[in-house]
Amino acid sequence: MAGRAAEPEVIWARPERAGRGPKPAYSRRDVVDAAVRIADADGIDAVSMRRVAAELGCGTMSLYNYVPRKEDLYELMVDAVSGEYELPEEPSGDWRADMTAIAHQGRAIMYRHPWLARVMTTAYGFSPNALRFLEWCLGCLAPLEQPAGLKMQLIAMVNGTVMATVANEQAIAERARGLPWSEEEEQAVRGAYLMGQVASGRYPHLAALLAEAPAAPVDPDEIFAMTIARLLESFAPDGGR
Amino acid sequence: MAGRAAEPEVIWARPERAGRGPKPAYSRRDVVDAAVRIADADGIDAVSMRRVAAELGCGTMSLYNYVPRKEDLYELMVDAVSGEYELPEEPSGDWRADMTAIAHQGRAIMYRHPWLARVMTTAYGFSPNALRFLEWCLGCLAPLEQPAGLKMQLIAMVNGTVMATVANEQAIAERARGLPWSEEEEQAVRGAYLMGQVASGRYPHLAALLAEAPAAPVDPDEIFAMTIARLLESFAPDGGR
DNA sequence: TCGTAGTTACGTACGCCGTACGTAGTGGGG
DNA sequence: CCCCACTACGTACGGCGTACGTAACTACGA
Numbered sequence: 001m002a003g004r005a006a007e008p009e010v011i012w013a014r015p016e017r018a019g020r021g022p023k024p025a026y027s028r029r030d031v032v033d034a035a036v037r038i039a040d041a042d043g044i045d046a047v048s049m050r051r052v053a054a055e056l057g058c059g060t061m062s063l064y065n066y067v068p069r070k071e072d073l074y075e076l077m078v079d080a081v082s083g084e085y086e087l088p089e090e091p092s093g094d095w096r097a098d099m100t101a102i103a104h105q106g107r108a109i110m111y112r113h114p115w116l117a118r119v120m121t122t123a124y125g126f127s128p129n130a131l132r133f134l135e136w137c138l139g140c141l142a143p144l145e146q147p148a149g150l151k152m153q154l155i156a157m158v159n160g161t162v163m164a165t166v167a168n169e170q171a172i173a174e175r176a177r178g179l180p181w182s183e184e185e186e187q188a189v190r191g192a193y194l195m196g197q198v199a200s201g202r203y204p205h206l207a208a209l210l211a212e213a214p215a216a217p218v219d220p221d222e223i224f225a226m227t228i229a230r231l232l233e234s235f236a237p238d239g240g241r
Numbered sequence: 242m243a244g245r246a247a248e249p250e251v252i253w254a255r256p257e258r259a260g261r262g263p264k265p266a267y268s269r270r271d272v273v274d275a276a277v278r279i280a281d282a283d284g285i286d287a288v289s290m291r292r293v294a295a296e297l298g299c300g301t302m303s304l305y306n307y308v309p310r311k312e313d314l315y316e317l318m319v320d321a322v323s324g325e326y327e328l329p330e331e332p333s334g335d336w337r338a339d340m341t342a343i344a345h346q347g348r349a350i351m352y353r354h355p356w357l358a359r360v361m362t363t364a365y366g367f368s369p370n371a372l373r374f375l376e377w378c379l380g381c382l383a384p385l386e387q388p389a390g391l392k393m394q395l396i397a398m399v400n401g402t403v404m405a406t407v408a409n410e411q412a413i414a415e416r417a418r419g420l421p422w423s424e425e426e427e428q429a430v431r432g433a434y435l436m437g438q439v440a441s442g443r444y445p446h447l448a449a450l451l452a453e454a455p456a457a458p459v460d461p462d463e464i465f466a467m468t469i470a471r472l473l474e475s476f477a478p479d480g481g482r
Numbered sequence: 483t484c485g486t487a488g489t490t491a492c493g494t495a496c497g498c499c500g501t502a503c504g505t506a507g508t509g510g511g512g
Numbered sequence: 513c514c515c516c517a518c519t520a521c522g523t524a525c526g527g528c529g530t531a532c533g534t535a536a537c538t539a540c541g542a
Contacts, residue, residue: 070529
């Protein structure tokens with residue numbers, strides 16, 4: 001018998017290896033790291049079992065000794081980079097500052113791994129590092145006197161906002177991968193279409209906005225910081241504890 | 242010559258057909274509707290060119306007379322269902338009410354088309370219906386005396402929040418498609434892992450939360466409404482015009 | 483001590499996918 | 513009226529995830 005039975009299981013509960021037989025040449029972590037390297041370099045669509053195997057220097061099917069299905073590989077990748085959060089020993093006591101820092105860290109991680117925002121919307125669950133992250137956030141929010149459900153909403157909203165923001169910024173760049181023309185050409189052609197439509201006069205409000213916008217070039221970092229601040233404020237409008 | 246040159250172009254600027262030659266058997270809209278039907282029924286991953294052609298009753302390669310690339314089909318699908326927004330003639334004058342209604346409509350559309358939230362993160366741009374939507378939102382926000390950039394942020398945040406919320410709710414169900422076991426089994430096995438981890442004592446805050454949570458079963462609709470309300474409030478904290 | 487069962491490694495093969503390319507037929511404009 | 517742009521679509525290529533079979537290897541029970 002070669003494989004395992006296809007019974008419901010979570011990758012986190014599956015032991016990496018049993019005691020018998022020859023020592024594996026690699027570890028599950030090796031496989032995941034290779035996949036992350038490929039995704040960082042060439043985009044998530046470049047992560048195929050054959051490519052990961054080649055990066056690792058082994059046969060394609062050998063990977064299935066470490067990872068039961070491709071989808072689990074995605075989940076392992078998300079968990080691996082979620083480990084990049086640097087969480088201090090103890091929360092500072094200022095939950096706004098702590099959550100703001102978390103949001104900025106998350107944003108930085110998603111910039112380091114441009115595939116993350118997209119994959120997280122599909123392959124996200126209670127992985128070990130997700131639990132570690134969640135536990136840390138709840139610790140930060142301990143001083144906030146609100147029901148537990150609201151704290152979970154707050155965490156979800158902060159995460160979701162970080163994801164949505166970064167995904168939006170990266171959409172064009174990621175979409176341009178594998179197109180038969182360059183990202184600049186894509187952006188130019190889309191911009192031209194937009195301008196043509198706006199010039200048609202059918203979108204007066206939008207036209208007014210575009211006429212006003214170039215006067216105020218915006219700093220994405222600043223907008224992000226403002227967005228997060230406003231979000232946190234909305235959860236404790238009384239300037240609350 | 243069969244195809245067109247691979248020059249940069251946007252699907253929206255591409256004419257559906259030129260005058261010469263035999264009448265096409267279908268329209269671009271027919272193709273897109275078929276794709277949407279398939280995605281609604283069997284998930285976005287079931288939308289393949291062969292499958293769409295079969296649904297339509299034509300040869301696979303005939304589709305390329307209507308749609309230059311698969312990715313454009315995605316964009317057309319998003320635009321098609323974006324047309325389901327029902328936008329009144331004129332905004333009501335109460336921008337909070339209008340934006341709240343928009344958010345709820347968007348949520349409803351994403352429930353009708355469970356693939357939408359995922360595809361939008363990749364294949365979203367200034368499509369005709371996106372422009373119509375944006376123009377409407379800007380009209381709603383006309384009474385709000387804030388700089389144009391902030392209004393765009395508001396719209397983006399509302400949309401992003403709707404997407405993130407729905408995507409999160411649908412993650413498990415969508416992921417379960419094509420798995421060798423059922424959604425219920427998947428959820429059970431993930432729940433069991435979570436409980437096991439929490440029971441380990443390594444996550445005291447999370448354990449406390451889970452101990453408290455079952456006492457207060459939550460209504461997703463209510464949470465959504467609250468979230469949107471809070472979000473809007475954060476953009477005009479002074480109860481502003 | 484030794485057989486054997488449970489591993490690891492991995493080649494082969496199947497059925498999908500997107501789509502490039504070539505060919506045949508059709509019908510409107512010069 | 514005829515030419516050629518256009519539609520329709522069959523075939524084929526290179527890629528994908530992964531089921532399955534085989535061979536080599538090692539830890540454990542007898």
